[in-house]
Amino acid sequence: MPFSNTHNLMKMNFSAEQEYPDLSQHNNHMAKVLTPEMYANLRDKQTPSGFTLDDVIQTGVDNPGHPFIMTVGCVAGDEETYDVFKELLDPVIEDRHGGYKPTDKHKTDLNPENLQGGDDLDPNYVLSSRVRTGRSIRGFCLPPHCSRGERRGIENLSIDALSSLDGDLKGKYYALRNMTDDEQQQLIDDHFLFDKPVSPLLLASGMGRDWPDARGIWHNDSKTFLVWVNEEDHLRVISMQKGGNMREVFTRFCEGLTKIESLFKDKGHEFMWNEHLGYVLTCPSNLGTGLRGGVHVKLPNVSKHEKFGEILKRLRLQKRGTGGVDTAAVGGVFDISNADRLGFSEVELVQMVVDGVKLLVDMEKRLENGESIDDLMPDQK
């Protein structure tokens, strides 16, 4: 039975005004967009599986946000959430994804042949390359709302599909629930293991329920292709390797994803996708491609340049510390990846990363030699 903390009939005895959340301290996309009128229009609706408006916004109500970081503040419980609650989610999507309109169409392109270059990023600077995305299985509720039976169903389907992969993609599944200590340690050493979410952003939306039931990690024998099952999305797919051959990473990524998709189709399942939102995932921030393609790159000089932030902005890239989204850079090494997810295809986004990182490394070399980089300043993409 789908889970729904806020599916509570008694609240319908009270007016929309009495039920409206206090968002006065809040700074997230949901809080910026929601109005009492919108709340009144949507409060008595639910998706076919029973997901309500209050379910969508609970995480944004519970987590006011940070004065400097703008979180999304809402999640989807199933594919239909994006339709039933479009009055709220369309403006959130528009705000988060650079003005993407409800009438816009998203292009999907997973043909690695369309990528130009990308195989020659200087490994003296580019330490590793990685591309990740997520996929949801149509017909199942998403992590905030799925029942144990559904989650196990997703796990079984995933194990089935992944076990059919062969060649370079052949690998093994490790269920979180019955992992041995040795296996666990190896996965930690490989930096593959994911743990129960501690972020209140995730916990408040119900994604931590029943942990670690039906959660697991699959990876190929050469440890270059990794799939997370039932963490923040049904599937998170990651291709990675040391060095700067982003082309190889992206090629494996596309081939692996395409193979997995056809294996699912053989069994009568497809991924959640539509021509407006692209691939449908739990968090609106990951719609479209759900793709984050990035590198760990040494930029000690460029990062200190006064125009670093502006350069990244023009290249449509973002920087993070090498520990992930909330960390600071250590030793001049940055995680540089695409800032966008929706409105650009996979190839276009990885192209931006490849071209942008190439330029940043050129700038780094110039600055090392004490030369100016003014003539290298990019235009806004």
Next chain:
Amino acid sequence: MASSFTRMLSSRNTAVMLASLGASALATGYLMTDSGVTAEQRMKMYPPSADYPDLRKHNNCMASALTPAIYARLRDKRTPNDYTLDQCIQTGVDNPGHPFIKTVGMVAGDEESYEVFAELFDPVIKDRHNGYDPHTMKHPTDLDASKITSGMFDEKYVLSSRVRTGRSIRGLSLPPACSRSERREVERVVVTALSGLKGDLSGRYYGLTDMTDQEQQQLIDDHFLFDKPVSPLLTCAGMARDWPDARGIWHNNEKTFLIWINEEDHSRVISMEKGGNMKRVFERFCRGLKEVERLIQERGWEFMWNEHLGYILTCPSNLGTGLRAGVHVRLPLLSKDARFSKILDNLRLQKRGTGGVDTAATGDTFDISNLDRLGKSEVELVQLVVDGVNYLIECEKKLEKGQDIKVPAPLVQFRR
């Protein structure tokens, strides 16, 4: 606008939905379709056995009592407010427990939960409350403080005395399930009643949302302030939603009567003071509770209560009286005696550190309180604490003089 996916909350279209679902699709178990699978369809696609939680690593009362058969019978039931069994047990599924501490592992979302899901609540209640059977037994309520005897402790040993309980407002959902409007209604009902208290009970409310920094600091200094729950036992049950909306603290001017609103229960009521006058603490407790009850009844409200479960609270461990009466007491010699635990056991008392339920004792000062909540009245429990603590102090005095002490005979559980 009504898209094909939209359903109204109030309509339940089970028969039509199921009829529209082709038999072949059911047989394969999954659908490839553009329209969403409904909740009712999902119930059919996933029998209870598919949803049964994995409790092999679990050690809590819920996990000990739940069976696939019970789950199968209860999974598809709902309380009138639409609360489900899965929601009751979520906290117990998410928190396997500790090998040494047995947590309860389930909560109620509303008063009706205890009835609709009685098949699981009853054995849990029995397990937690020494064999009390809600089906056949009746719980006595007695808030007549005048019955307490010898309720003044030797203040050479007892540093402070305290009695707490909880109360729920009938007709409004409990913290795991309540909506924002219900929670605000609880706040309104209780704060309105409290504003009618007079004399030594007159006081003031501090809502968490609009407390000033100064007020907050004062409440921290007084050890009155409660914070957003961090314990996963509580957060997994949904009790921290919408924090700090409609949460607050009320206390009287003398700081001896304190109410927490919308923390783990609708209200938690605490009477306390420094020193050993437990009788006076309990007298104020009873007087305050009765007065608040009268004030809410004037406006047509009442507390959740019935003759089998006593006062209804969120956690089954707090049913009956919901009462914990205790002291901070110095027992430097007795606490080192090997018989200390057994003496406490037989007196139906428990020890905690002075920081609360999960803390260790510092030095020789302990928090000593009653173990039981259900099956004995408030007066009986407080008298038990009074008699028990007096006995502990006698033991301490004997040990001071070099005399030997006796382990008392175990107390009777409750009258049948």
